[in-house]
Amino acid sequence: MSSEEQQQADETVVRLLGRREHSAHELRQKLRQRGYSESVIQQSLATAQQHGWQSDERYAEIWLRQMIGSGNGWMKIKAAAGAKGVAEELLLQLTEAADPDWVDLCFERLCRKFGEQPPETRQERDKIMRHLQSRGFRFGEIKAAMERQRQAE
Known part of the structure; x- marks a missing residue:
């Protein structure tokens, strides 16, 4: 060398x-x-x-904040972390410190993409659910967000 x-x-x-x-x-x-x-x-x-x-910790903190801000759910963040070289233990620690409200984030993503009107047909509902799942939200979070949308009407 x-x-x-x-x-x-x-x-x-x-x-x-x-x-x-x-x-x-x-x-x-x-x-x-x-x-x-x-x-x-x-x-x-x-x-x-x-x-x-x-600093991997500083990088992971900034990256996590950006991923959450972009409307991504836990599953997508966790999957992308490995490719970025973010250790799972560090990711869990930073996520716990950030304490995001996943249902709130899912609801925001739902309203931003599809508006505040609840779906009228099963096909519309399924499309919304697929979109939110592809963004990394878990079924319980999606269900809660869609229920909130339905009640807000």
């Missing part, structure tokens, strides 16, 4: 982190794509973490 290669890798990490937060997993992938050796990648990540430039 040359010191020049290490310096280039460190600069790449700083440049990537300057644009947005990244998980260590994402940075590792991006450095691999650029052809850096595993030892150079390890050293660059260690340097970034020692200086506080990169």
